[in-house]
Amino acid sequence: MKKALLLLLSGCFLIASSAQTPVSGNLHYNSLPQRWDEALPLGNGMLGVLIWEKNGRLRFSLDRADLWDDRPALDLSHLTYKRVTDAVLTKQYEGALQKLGDDPYDNVPYPTKIPAAALEFDIAALGKVKTAALDIHTATAKIAWLNGAKLETFVHATEPYGAFKLTGANGILPILVPPAYTVAEGEKNDPSHSGQALVKLGYAKGVIKKGAYSITYIQPGSLGFSYEVSVCWRQKGNTTEGIWSITSHHNGEKAGVSAEDICKNKTSQSYANLLLTHRQWWTRYWAQSSVSLPDSLLQRQYELEMYKFGGVARKGAPPITLQAVWTADNGLLPPWHGDFHNDLNTQLSYWPAYTSNHLREASSFTDWLWATRDESKRFTRQYFQTKGIDVPGVTTISGKPIGGWIQYSLSPTVGAWLAQHFYWQWKYSMDQNFLQNRAYPFLHDVAVFLSEVTVFKNGKRVLPLSTSPEYHDNSMQAWYTSGNTNYDVALMHFAYSAASETALAMGKPEESVQWSHAEKQLPELVTDETGLMMAPGEDRKESHRHHSNLMSIYPLGLLNPEKPADKRIIDSSLRWMEHTGTSAWCGYSFSWAASLYARAKDGEKAAENLRIFSTNFCSANSFHLNGDQKGGQYSAFTYRPFTLEGNFAFAQGVHEMLLQSYTGVIEVFPAIPAGWANVSFRDLRTEGAFLVTANRVNGLTRTIRIRSEKGGVARIKLGGKDWNVADKQGVVNLRHTGDVLAVTFKKGGSITLKNK
Secondary structure (H helix, E strand, C coil): CCCCCEEEECCEEEECCCCCCCCCCCEEECCCCCCHHHCEEEECCCEEEEEEEECCEEEEEEEECCCEECCCCCCCCCCCHHHHHHHHHCCCCCCHHHHHHHHHHHHCCCCEECCCEEEEEECHHHCCEEEEEEECCCCEEEEEECCCCEEEEEECCCCCCEEEEEECCCCCCCEEECCCCCCCCCCCCCCCCCCCEHHHHCCCCCEEEEECCEEEEEEECCCCCEEEEEEEEEEECCEEEEEEEEEEEECCECCCCCHHHHHHHHHCCCHHHHHHHHHHHHHHHHHCCEEECCCHHHHHHHHHHHHHHHHHCCCCCCCCCCCCCCCCCCCECCHHHHCEECCCHHHHHCHHHHHCCCHHHHHHHHHHHHHCHHHHHHHHHHHHCCCCCCCCCEECCCCCECCCCHHHHCCCCHHHHHHHHHHHHHHHHCCHHHHHHHHHHHHHHHHHHHHHHCEEECCEEECCCECCCCCCCCCHHHCECCCCCHHHHHHHHHHHHHHHHHHHHCCCHHHHHHHHHHHHCCCCCCEECCEECCECCECCCCCCCCCHHHCCCCCCCCCCCCCHHHHHHHHHHHHHHHHHCCCCCCHHHHHHHHHHHHHCCCHHHHHHHHHHHHHHCECCCCCECCCCCCCCCCCCCCCCCCCCHHHHHHHHHHHHHHEECCCCCEEECCCCCCCCCCEEEEEEEECCCEEEEEEEECCEEEEEEEEECCCEEEEEECCCCCEEEEEEEEEEEEEEECCEEEEEEEEEEEEEEEEC
């Protein structure tokens, strides 16, 4: 393991140089991976590649984030919230009405994410592979053969191309392989929960044109959409250097430079020069923050999660779908259409961005939600027949509803959960411009919608129809009519509270009071001896993969374990979750559970759930495969559909163990296992735009450094007064109350605290 990143030397607080690089997360195989979901992954948010071996050939499975068949399948003209409510109340939901949501999603292949193509290299003449490795610090993959041949490749961090360099392999050139759009293909009994065969999309055959040193493939899609894949190369001696790119074109028009033009332009530059600018971005990315854990398994997984996040989240690119830029390469459509699942998947995917100090990457999500808000408002008017904004629970890249189980794909609180990312983006950055132009307008529209869609029963503001994903799945039992679920109630409390807070920060006190009053009209969370119930009169009776009834613990943070009454609820809820067991959990359930336990200050259980996730629910390359890959040791789900949200929820579980600030008080190492004597982190971000660095040596927190990006008051829980101020700059005032130190900063100010 790496040594602690922070050293106390000669009374000076030293921070590890950004030149230190993560190494334990690197992937290293003694042969090429034999499955696409075990491949070496590279990506830049828009383009991605999976490197593996198929039928004796080295294969680059190419992908681009905006390759979508966006044809509509769901018809909302005869489907409204009122009609569904009436049908449920009269017990006439199951049947024709239910099928209006189910059939398009289950039986129509589109809308869907689609794969791009593949590059293959016939490597039979090279013999046995010696090593296949991924360096996560430089985001490069390297393959070496016993005969001395080598391949190195990367997807440029900021530009729309990938590059490769093959040495010691005369005559081995790339072969472009189109997806199976015209020929039925795919694995029988595929365990990845993939969709229908690609041929079901009905695409015309693509056009391939070959040059002396290039291949270009143009594939027409639907609704005037097409895309272009190109690869160009040059040879010198026994070395081949090549470039590949993918461009997409909408409405029958070419937009900007073509893939072929990109390739030809970049081929004129050396591989070494292209690699240099690529590596510069990744050096800056890793320098944003770092974590050092004494558990080598969790350290490795954490570094791989943050690597993958850097590979799929990028300003200007579409947000993270179920598989992002690593769409399944098996001749089939991706699991669950590869879409945007907003009842868990998209939200969890961005959880780690804020604490890890990657706000720019996180903004790709709120940018997309903002860009598609007109579509969301249109959906809200049509389905709910109200003003304001809700967001479909399952959407296309353009924000259109896809369908699926109506309870969740058309839930009235999806927008409230998504609004948390606008709130977090503001709270962690304290960006007044973002507050004014994005965060409050979105929260305002969510609050307007909730005020219109709710009704009053017994003096309380409630939804006429309530659900809790994905409890009771798609049955009539999934609908609650006599009272609202804790899931819906918690989200409404959060949305109104956040709207009130942001309105006040905007200088709109009347609107702040309006939303605060609306929140007071909501029912309270329902609890009993089991803790947080599913809904009034119903406990969480069985194992359940979605911790929907526990939203108020995490991510919403409505309950605070520092308050005795809240702590009793939290502890009872987690014990009851354990009682119902994990047999129906997926991998993401364990990584989410880690944050739940961390909020309860239970570091042992948090770490245990992270270890279970790492050992049982991940592929050899760290991809989250949903099911238990050790034959059902912890879960009855043993399939292997790859989705990313479990990976990123893992990273946030680590963050929650190391640093919390949701109560308005910064707490370092709030949920550390007893055996973690030495642990540290650098430049993790808290609410209020504070960057925190801390280390723990021999079981004692030794140093804490806080830097204020925007100024203001930071409240730090110190657990006593045995601390000295080792250094301070731009500090206006210090005030110690109990075990909390309040530090008032100027913009850019900092303080270093040393334990006596």
